[in-house]
Amino acid sequence: LQGSASECTFICLLAAKEYTTRQMKILHPELNEDIIKTKLVAYTSNQSNSSVEKAGILGSMLIRLLPVDNKCSLRGETLKKAIQDDLEKGLIPCYVVATLGTTGTCAFDKLDEIGPICKEYNIWLHIDAAYAGAAFICPEFRHLMSGVQYADSFNVNAHKWLLTNFDASVMWVKDSRRLIEAFSVDRIYLAHDKEGLAPDYRNWGISLGRRFRSLKLWFVMRLYGVEGLQKHIRHTIKLAQLFEKYLRSDNRFEIVTDAVMGLVCFRIKGDNSLTKKLLDRLTARRQVYLIAGTYQEKLIARFVICSRLCREEDIVFSWNEISSQTNEILQSESHQESIECIAKSPNDIATKIENLNLTIKEVSQKISKTI
Template sequence: MDAAEFRRRGREMVDFVADYLENIEQRPVYPDLEPGYLRSLIPTEAPLEPENYEDIIKDVERVIMPGVTHWHSPYFFAYFPAASSYPAMLADMLCGAIGCIGFSWAASPACTELETVMLDWLGKMLQLPEHFIAGTHGHGGGVIQGTASEATLMSLLAARCKAIRRVHASIPENSEADILSKLVAYTSEQAHSSVERAALIGGVMMRKVPTDNSYAVRGDMLKKIVEEDKAAGLIPFYFCATLGTTPSCAFDHITELGPLCNEENMWMHIDAAYAGSAFICPEFRPLLNGVEFADSFNFNPHKWLLVNFDCSSIAKNNPFKHNLTVTVLLLCPSSVLQHWQIPLGRRFRSLKMWFVFRLYGLKGLQAHIRKQVDLAKEFESLVRADKRFEICAEVIMGLVCFRLKGSNELNQNLLKRITESREIHLVPCQLSGRFVLRFAICARSTESRHIQQAWRHITQLTFELLQEPNH
């Protein structure tokens, strides 16, 4: 394919993309097929000779689309949102064309530099403390990671390195292996599985901290478990706080937890993967109070800030940079950015932020967050007005946790009917041992009419379910 054909096929693809997104509402949001469906639809080997472009595009509808869970359907209410916007898609096209691998400054200076400034823009939007901002002389600053999982892992590795050095400096006869075997990290019992996974990869123990009846960790809960572990000879070194947990969007009390971590020489990382984007609105910013005690902070603009996946941002204050740089500098002296991430290569992902921030403006981004929170409140009101249902966690952002009053089995049956209907898509969670339905406002295109329609659909299925003899 030469440039001339790309011009033609590119225009067609732009239309294909626009058509797909404009008409996505007509597609069943969740696929109706069995695992393994695709293999029999395509050859078992790559073709020897080139094929026609038309055949490939036909196969997109024949092979791919039937197996897609349509995350950008206005009837998709599962997981958390995956951001998508036209400006981000345009920037990604440019990113593909430039096609640089930004593993060092020299490998493409604009790639490193725009990223640094975009992370500063983000930090300022969130009103992060000055020491998280790179500026011209700062020691803080951020980088784009692929996912929050990677950001958590990087923070844990940095904390591990810092702790080993600190303990080794004070008790030199302790070997690194001895110290490593005594290190213990903490996170909420409500935290995402990727936090526990980071500890597994880093080869350190991790203990789960119980939460209060809002599913949030409080200072005294962490304090108690840290005291026990210290008494048992362990070395507490890391706490991963969550702002906006995956099951119920709960917020750990970082104003209590932060000072405790600082006092105990424990690294505090904040994982605000979903909720972090909302802190650009002044009315939500108080939930981030306490960030000044943190060593690192991460959230995903690719979830809720209209920047297409993958784009997770991590900001660190001085100690982070200092420590991780020192650790890995021996291996890769050419750059700093690469010490803040697992992969060495990196796409020019900051272009997406640049396009999105400029084409929406801060006000446009705030409007997007507020609209989705309002839609969640609208759904919450519908649920609360129906006495058969209950709300299971405070609705603070775009997530509503709800269930039918009654058994877990009843709610499992309801979700099964919802999933099989393929009109809307939800996933469940467990809260205090109860099976709960999560209704997350996800697509940029979701409007009030979709919320109303979703609720009509849920109540219709509920009606049918409750009419069955065994209920």
């Protein structure tokens, strides 16, 4: 158990860095270790969480933010092309972060395409399922992690959607020896007579000491059980679907991506400024709290169900607040357009009068000629 998905991504990047460096030294003993590390490169989608890019900065590793398809998913062919391009440049592909449930739109990268490529090139594959990973407790959502068998590490935040207080980030690794080789440092004051009897977690991460996070997670599991946690996930998704239904019934709005899990991404049709005004108004009024996002250069509002206490009446309240504020915004826009039309109309009237005078003058001239 780590503190956050950010820590998990960073720890696995460091482990992948050390593992790849060792492997390259075995294959090419003539190479300098420092030179190898300058050539290492990692990959993720441009929809991945900011913490992935931050891990690259902290770990001194170049991270390529790869483009996604029209569903915001990273595809295998995109990754493979980037890897091949870097190999031709003499770089060393080292680490891939695939996301299951991106922050912006809850998109799912194609693991069944990405996984075999990572295996082919011997690249560490880390899966960031910080939010959506909790839903895999329900069998009906497990198809979304097809290809997970290729993962070298996997992370889900229990404090996001599994009813556990912050912080509790569950990290699974396929081969813990890679962590130990990267982080193990022995000192005489660290020696004890229980070595080898149980995992020594000081060698699985950054810190030597660690909080007893497992206790609160254990209590949640004991209190709710599998069925209770499944019920919570399904209830949350049902509420998000209710909000989506309200949106679809109102032609002022558009849903920009398919509603997934507990997240619905929407916007007011038209210019981005309308959605910006809506978000600003909602924030100022403090009745509901929405975070902005972007999708194909469109500004979007992200409506997500977060609380276990949320009920249908809360969705109705939220919808009424969003709808009423949208009414005011659109009425204000319409009023402004009317003012602009009125401001232009004197010129239009003058032009019409001028044209009419010209016509009368032409008729008079023709009558004079005829006479």
